[in-house]
Amino acid sequence: MAKINIKKLEADLWESADLLRAESKLTSNQYCMPVLGLIFLRYAFSRYKLVEKEIMANRPMRNGRVMPISPLDFKEKSAIFLPKEARFDYLVSLPDNVADLNLKSKTGEDMNSLGEVVNNAMELIESQSRQLEGILPKEYTVFSDSLLSQILRIFNNDALNEVGGDVIGRIYEYFLNKFAKNVAQDDGVFFTPKSLVNMIVNVLEPKSGVLLDPACGSGGMFVQTGDFVNAEGMSANKAMTFYGQEKVEYNAKLCKMNMAVHGLSGTIKSGDEANTFYHDAHNLEGKCDYVMANPPFNVDKVKAETTSNAGRLPFGLPGYNAKTKEIGNANYLWISYFYAYLNDTGRAGFVMASSATDSANKDKDIREKLVKTGDVDAMVSVGNNFFYTLSLPCSLWFFDKGKKDNLRDKILFIDARNYFTVVDRTLNEWSEWQLRNLQAIVFLYRGEKEKYQKLINDYNAAISAAVKNLKEDAQPFSDLIEKDTQTHFWGLMGWIEKPVDDFVELRKNINSQIDQTKMCIKSAESLIKKSKIKAMRTAGEAFCGVLSSILTIIDEYEWLTSKFGVDGEYKDVLGLCKIATTTEVEEKNYSLTPGAYVGVAEAEDDGVDFHERMNEIHAELKKLNEEATVLMQDILKGWEEMA
Secondary structure (H helix, E strand, O other), rough: OOOOOOHHHHHHHHHHHHHHHHEEEEEEEHHHHHHHHHHHHHHHHHHHHHHHHHHHHOEEEEOOOOOOHHHHHOOOOOOOOOOHHHOOOHHOOOOOOOHOOOOEEOOOOEEEEHOOOOOHHHHHHHOOOOHOOOOOOHHHOOHHHHHHHHHHOOOOOOHHHHOOOOOHHHHHHHHHHHHHHOOOOOOOOOOOHHHHHHHHHHHHHOOOEEEOOOOOOOOOOHHHHHHHHOOOOOOHHHEEEEEEEOOOHEEEEEEEHHHHHOOOEEEEEHHHOOOOOOOOOOOOOOOEEEEEOOOOOOOEEEHHHHHHOOOOOOOOOOOOOOOOOEOOOOOHHHHHHHHHEEEEEEEEEEEEEEHHOOOOOOOHHHHHHHHHHHEEEEEEEEEEOOOOOOOOOEEEEEEEEEOOOHOOOEEEEEEOOOOOEEEOOOEEEEEEHHHHHHHHHHHHHHHOHHHHHHHHHHHHHHHHHHHHHHHHHHHHHOOOOOOOHHHHHHOHHHHHHHHOOOHHHHHHHHHHHHHHHHHHHHHHHHOOOOHHHHHHHHHHHHHHHHHHHHHHHHHHHHHHHHOOOOOOOOOOOOOOEEEEHHHHHHHOOOOOOHHHHHHOOOOOOOOOOOOHHHHHHHHHHHHHHHHHHHHHHHHHHHHHHHH
């Protein structure tokens, strides 16, 4: 299999598809479902071809002929059989004159447009899978034939032939992410940022059992759990039983498609019966091994009596308006539900508004009862701009009814508000290594030093592998520069042959290599053909990007080991983490705000004298004002002369 640059593939596919969105004159919300449906169709076809190959490898023969494949053969391998008319290669190969082909739909009706043919393909797939019945989009007649044909060709990329679901699943998530951002101003509530989902899954460490997400949106909790379980060498569909509730039908369809693309099956209920405030749709109170959720925050006007009658309130009903008999903020309804769904050893992880960690009155009473159970495991503060729909910070809550005896009177507090990666001006996230570093703090809190050590080993392996691959990464740039510069460039790379055993020295070498590569780019610009300069610059910048990514891994390694050492000895870190006793929590009036416990780290001295720097700034401003005055006088003089 050729090496695929998945990030570039994702970006290229999105760019192409988004350009066509503008041409379609559809809003992002209208465009979202049909495009995700086509990605699903592409996944179904890739999966079909992969399974077909497996079936044919051991196909028996009868009377000298290979026995034909049947839908049952695919069902036995947990795959969907695709009739010819539902296969992606059939759809993408149709000529422009669909109306002249005399095509008939599944129900025997004439099909006169490509949109009708794609709708029919979706109908045919649904007839093969009870889980997908009524789920796949069938609005493709809103596109002109030419536009729909272009969109189909976008997802006919050869790189997608290799995937077996993994890459296409990732692309589905990428598109879901991008659509969520684009429709954020409307209702982009269906998408929980992947880094928050990963953090929840990493802390809960699901292995087997029943998982419920009672506000499941597009199914991110299920997908990441599936990835986690599969990565542990188990089959997610065999180990886990997935249940979801989602009031919004549109979001539930996104969820079912998302699960299908990732090869997962589950029971998802939607509509009024899935309104978690009033219904335990799956009858799961006290039965769940895991509960994960990102519920809507600060919901008001919830009917107190109906909620009370629905149960799942082990700590009582939150405060409500006696006159209207409505709960003004439902945050503690959610918190109570998540706890109530757990079995005797169950774990819960969920996103919640930061204000809920120390809200007063009845909320405080419920929080006190929660703390006294000993089941509150960890609290994590998350910084601004992790969501597309709001910029305010939030918190991650973790319950563990099976917590070890030595931890029952303790809670881990982590303040991660200042620990993140900036994606752009309005969006932050945790990188893979940052997620693992935060998880490592939980490991040490739980006394699992062997997991911490594995992370240290993974850092060393990742950095060594990245350095080892630098020759290959540098080759595209080297191929585009002239011989003398090329010789000089490779002469600077001798350090990559040395064993990686000193990250300080490695950092120096990488920084030097970045500087030298930039100089080589400038030198090559005057020595190669103009037609090659752009490609050479791109390749050189890409190589510098690879070098910078290694520096980023080293940064995260040093962030972790500077606090807990190479061997992993837990200690409270000012401004970051603290293990507090329930007595300490009681002393703080049962606040669960991490910042109240971890304190504030001292600002690092940057060696700059404040007063001296302010004087410099004032002098710079004065000079700029003087220059602006002279410039304005010159402009006015020019205007007078023109007049």
